[in-house]
Amino acid sequence: MKNKYSSLVSVKKNIMKHSERLVQKANISLENAKMALQESLGQLQNIEQPTIGNISQFLASRELLERQRAIIRHNEEWIEYANSEVLEAKEQLKRDMTEYEKFKYLELQLIEKEIHKQKRLEAKDLDEVALMAHTRKTKERVA
Template identity: 30%
Template sequence: MSKSRYEPLVKLKKKGLDTAERALIGANNELTSASEKLSRSYEELSHMTLPTQGSVGEFTQATAMIHAQHLTIDECKNRVHLAQQKQHQMRERFKAAMMDFEKFKYLEVQEMNARLKHLKGQEAKMLDEIGTMTYKRETL
């Protein structure tokens, strides 16, 4: 059977779908990584304490470390938010690519079914002709 006119488009859409899937996986990995880093930052902050005794320098140093950890947490929250946005975009792109691929795959299948139906019709006509020729030969 000859190739469908949709076959090149189906291959192209499949490549696009694969690319979108890889991008979605990458976005999921980025989100997971950012979430884990945020969790670790919160855990590190929970282990930090202000000294109850000691010099003002130690207190200032501990306060600066806690402040730096809060800044790290804010940065991690921002990364998580950006990763969530990217994941959403990649999910939408994947859905669109999947719909395009499925649409052209469906058209390809419909074209093949139409071609198969046409071939079956031709085969039926040929079998009728053969039957008619055989019948005429037997009656002679």
């Protein structure tokens, strides 16, 4: 049954579905960030420190360690950003779901009101038909 809220409900449902997809994308991004951090931590563990050699080897090793630590810091920042994106997407989804449920409720209320109105009209019509039938039977008995 179409009413004034039907189109609004479908729009709100589409918005809610879009928000659900954003939450999924944010979760995927978070998982990718966590995997990148684990990978960079593993690479840091695999870097071997020279125990003997010239100063250039020690400096190169130190530079390699610093770069790997910078990658780790970057991945940690990425995780923080991805976490904030997930939280923001979840909050938006919550707001969109609330809006959808609100308009869905209003639509259902309007439908119930219309059904109640139709039932009253139907009952009124049945009473009228019964009254007409009763009047006709009464007239037939008198005549």
